[in-house]
């Protein structure tokens with residue numbers, strides 16, 4: 383491959399928390415001829431992926447697909463619903479929440495950023511208290527990142543919804559699920575979210591290049607009066623044309639083939655089984671980290687991420703030097719610490735197309751890397767993970783015999 387000057391046998395372990403490993407089935411689906419996006423065949427695929435994404439978002443409302451990275455879908459959420467100078471409440475959960483906040487600043491919104499320590503999720507009580515003070519309803523939207531990919535902390539979205547309701551506040555609720563959708567349970571309709579933002583290259587197991595908005599009727603109504611300028615991101619035209627299976631401009635046709643295949647794979651496995659798989663791999667990873675005697679960045683066990691685990695480096699050791707050693711020796715990419723966590727943590731991605739043995743390989747690479755890099759740790763992390771995987775695999779076999787039919791659909 384053009385990026386590497388020498389062949390490396392075996393697969394690269396892409397264990398960053400996105401982009402994730404793209405399964406062969408998805409790669410093969412993408413590798414089909416590009417068709418006329420205004421021809422009769424295209425509408426079949428257009429309709430199928432839009433319907434499939436509704437199931438993944440758990441919504442009966444609208445889903446919009448953009449040929450863009452997740453950042454584009456962030457922008458779409460804001461410019462479709464808000465007007466210049468509108469006040470927006472955001473929660474500082476980490477690097478990605480900070481980037482979304484900076485985007486809102488650039489777009490001419492006023493942002494109140496509830497401070498956080500990058501080790502906890504959005505605080506529902508803090509959000510409720512702030513909204514309760516806002517008697518004149520100046521705050522037009524509350525924006526929260528569901529899974530903060532920079533820290534491995536998952537915010538409790540249902541609790542944030544309850545907080546907004548307890549304050550009796552009419553603000554729109556917007557959630558970034560770029561790294562959680564199709565990996566961690568998420569319910570757009572049930573949790574009363576108005577705009578959910580997502581992307582293709584994480585739980586959906588696709589290459590980068592697609593992003594999504596799930597849009598409630600309330601958000602769609604807000605878009606009729608919102609005054610931020612928009613053209614490419616405009617929902618109205620998109621939703622109108624989507625009803626026929628087509629798009630207003632050229633969609634990313636081959637990525638939509640991939641999305642179609644990825645959705646089939648998710649439904650074959652069953653979304654609940656997919657979520658359970660991620661939980662189990664996350665728990666095994668945490669057991670490994672504890673056995674190494676290292677610290678998990680996320681402080682609150684109720685907010686542990688099923689998608690990735692951020693591990694703190696002991697003082698005096700550089701996480702990036704360690705990651706370099708792992709890449710060079712074991713052909714595995716681990717996630718780096720972002721902005722204020724740079725050099726202080728590394729992130730183990732355990733999402734997407736992933737199984738018990740991929741996890742064992744990943745953790746073995748980490749454990750060997752710790753030794754090679756001279757990072758103080760205890761042996762036995764991989765063993766602790768294997769013990770848990772073996773123990774919980776046996777339980778799964780027993781459980782599936784008695785499973786309710788609804789759990790295995």
Ligand SMILES: *Cc1c(COP(=O)(O)O)cnc(C)c1O
Nearest residue numbers: 451452453478529531560561581
């Ligand atoms: C990856 C990610 C983003 C950024 O998405 P891009 O596709 O890089 O634009 C935003 N938010 C979260 C939570 C992410 O994980």
